[in-house]
Amino acid sequence: MGLRVTTASVADGDKAAFWSGAVSRTLVPLEMRPLTGRPFDGLLESHRLGYVRISTLEADAATLTRTPALIARAPRNEPQIGVGVQVSGRAVLEQDGRRAEVPPGGLVLYDTARPYAVHYPERFRTHLFHLPRQMLGVPERELRQVSATAVDPAQGCGPVLLPFLGDLAASAHAYPAPVGDRLAGSVADLFSTLVAQLAAAPASEEPGAPNDHLVRRVREYIDRHLGDPDLSPERIARAHHISVRYLHRLFEGEGVTVSRLVQQLRLDACARELVRRGRTTPTVSAVAQRWGFVNPAHFSRTFRAAYGVSPREWRALPHDEAR
Numbered sequence: 104m105g106l107r108v109t110t111a112s113v114a115d116g117d118k119a120a121f122w123s124g125a126v127s128r129t130l131v132p133l134e135m136r137p138l139t140g141r142p143f144d145g146l147l148e149s150h151r152l153g154y155v156r157i158s159t160l161e162a163d164a165a166t167l168t169r170t171p172a173l174i175a176r177a178p179r180n181e182p183q184i185g186v187g188v189q190v191s192g193r194a195v196l197e198q199d200g201r202r203a204e205v206p207p208g209g210l211v212l213y214d215t216a217r218p219y220a221v222h223y224p225e226r227f228r229t230h231l232f233h234l235p236r237q238m239l240g241v242p243e244r245e246l247r248q249v250s251a252t253a254v255d256p257a258q259g260c261g262p263v264l265l266p267f268l269g270d271l272a273a274s275a276h277a278y279p280a281p282v283g284d285r286l287a288g289s290v291a292d293l294f295s296t297l298v299a300q301l302a303a304a305p306a307s308e309e310p311g312a313p314n315d316h317l318v319r320r321v322r323e324y325i326d327r328h329l330g331d332p333d334l335s336p337e338r339i340a341r342a343h344h345i346s347v348r349y350l351h352r353l354f355e356g357e358g359v360t361v362s363r364l365v366q367q368l369r370l371d372a373c374a375r376e377l378v379r380r381g382r383t384t385p386t387v388s389a390v391a392q393r394w395g396f397v398n399p400a401h402f403s404r405t406f407r408a409a410y411g412v413s414p415r416e417w418r419a420l421p422h423d424e425a426r
Contacts, residue, residue: 105150105276115142122147122162130158130233131183131215132173138164138224150275153287154234157275159190161228168220175409182216182236184246186294188268192227196220200318200353201251209255210265212298214246216371230272238291244323245302252301260300264293317343318353329368332395336361369394370409373402377418387414 108125110118122145123135129149137143145162187194187210194205198219205211213219214236223229236246254261271286278286324342328334339361340350354361372394377387388399391414396402406414 105148107149108147110143110145118145119143126160126167130156130185130231131169132176134168134170134173136166136168138166152271152275152278152283152290153280153285154238155287155290156233157272158231158233159228159272160231162223162226164223164225164227166220166222169215169218171218174216174218182214183233184236184239184294185213185215186232186268186297187211187213187221188230188232188265188272190228190230190269192223192225192229194227194229195222195224196251196253197222198251199247199322200355203251203253205253206255208265209253210261210268211251211253212249212294212301214250217250219251230268232268232272232290232294234287234291234294239295239298240291241295241298241302244319244326245298247322248319249298249301254297254301260293260297264297267293317345321350321353325365325368329365329372330393330395332397334365334395365395366405367409369396370406373406373414374410374417377414378420387418390414 106129108122108129110122113121119135119137122143123133125147126135127133129147141163143163143165145160147158147160149156149158151157187196187205189205189207189209189211191207193207194211196203196205196211196213196219198213198217203211213221215233216236239246254264256262256265271290275283321339321343324339325334336347336350340347343350345353350361354364373390373396376385376390376393385393387403391399391402396405403413406417410417412420
């Protein structure tokens, strides 16, 4: 069954909070700031196709922000890849220090596991496709490389992908569950192809600031050395022949320091490994050491602070798919 939420019958003073709450519950927790002085007007429609959620947002100008605090507050939600298809109005998405301007008819990719902001400077209509990140089957480094990348209708697989996504959003309510499940697989395959195509694009074709290439190199370095307990901003800066101060400037768009980013990535890796099921189950301390935590007590305190439960309690919890 689909969901439809409108502010039409809500008191003027409550419209913005009502719509923001509906979007946060349906997609992922977000902060919303209206950009007009009049009572906010918004519509949300959402449907499921298997593990893909398709939502249409139509609203007045606003900024939607996914902050580090909101991400930390709901750590058990499975990371989602989002693809926004802009129907009308413009969108500007910022993530990982990049800024993508999306005109009507274009699309943009983003990752809900990391902070981002979407600015809609005028009334807009957009289709949002959310699916579990693991369903794409693409390397983490490629996802980081293409987040906040805009695709216009004439670029790459845009001429094929954009009309299909528009038709799918318009007809999502009509498909029975078995058909929806099969279509979800097709969507995942198409998005995987899009990520691979964008990640393989020559540097001269990639949008963004001149420092994007360096940021990607630093991120790849962090991913490769995440289990090294000596990984630090100083070591990262030395490896790339830059100052620590400049390193921190590169990552200002993340909303966290480099040290905090490394810690979050380590905790995410531990959290994923702790709930993996297999013939043998590694101890909590073994998982912590594998991802760079040398002090078990410190790891437990840090994990509890981020996830609200101890590592052992986290392992015992049921871990269902994100909504």
